[in-house]
Amino acid sequence: MNPSNTLGKNALNYGIVAGLVLIVYSLFLYFFDLMFYKPFLLNNVVGALIVVVFMIIGTKHLRDAAMHGSMSYGKAFLSAFLIGLFAMIISLIFNNVLTYLIDPGIREKAFEYSAEQMIKKGRITQEQVEAVIEQQKQMSSKLWVILIGQFFALLGVGIINAIIALIVAAFLKKEGDTFADAMQEVTPEENR
Numbered sequence: 001m002n003p004s005n006t007l008g009k010n011a012l013n014y015g016i017v018a019g020l021v022l023i024v025y026s027l028f029l030y031f032f033d034l035m036f037y038k039p040f041l042l043n044n045v046v047g048a049l050i051v052v053v054f055m056i057i058g059t060k061h062l063r064d065a066a067m068h069g070s071m072s073y074g075k076a077f078l079s080a081f082l083i084g085l086f087a088m089i090i091s092l093i094f095n096n097v098l099t100y101l102i103d104p105g106i107r108e109k110a111f112e113y114s115a116e117q118m119i120k121k122g123r124i125t126q127e128q129v130e131a132v133i134e135q136q137k138q139m140s141s142k143l144w145v146i147l148i149g150q151f152f153a154l155l156g157v158g159i160i161n162a163i164i165a166l167i168v169a170a171f172l173k174k175e176g177d178t179f180a181d182a183m184q185e186v187t188p189e190e191n192r
């Protein structure tokens with residue numbers, strides 16, 4: 001089988017599973033009302049760790065099962081990056097369906113959470129907070145603002161995904177005997 005075809009199929013499979021696990025995690029946060037849990041960053045870190053685990057498992061599986069135990073840094077990076085990319089796209093689609101179709105009230109909770117944080121930090125007054133929240137509500141109802149926000153979300157998460165994939169690839173690359181690997185690809189199955 002063509003190694004690049006195997007790489008893409010493996011990345012898609014592990015990316016889909018990682019995306020489904022992220023959906024389950026999002027539903028857990030949603031049902032237990034933890035989406036705006038005070039250490040908000042913790043939710044993002046747990047989500048990132050889920051993706052990292054699947055990047056490692058999926059890339060290691062590809063290296064050991066399909067590439068005879070050796071993998072270049074570039075292929076390890078591409079595998080990890082694609083797994084993260086597929087997981088991110090699935091998770092983003094689900095979160096948009098949840099936010100805009102299933103429970104649009106989540107946006108209201110997000111506005112309230114933002115207001116609490118601004119007041120806590122003492123940066124602005126209650127009247128200013130109300131004005132900012134009203135402006136956010138008006139802007140978030142416009143399609144072009146939503147699309148631009150989604151683009152920058154994809155871009156930001158994509159950059160973080162690439163950085164994590166670079167690190168994962170550094171640990172999972174394993175140079176092998178390139179001549180033996182090349183010969184395995186050329187040698188017919190019955191001669192092995």
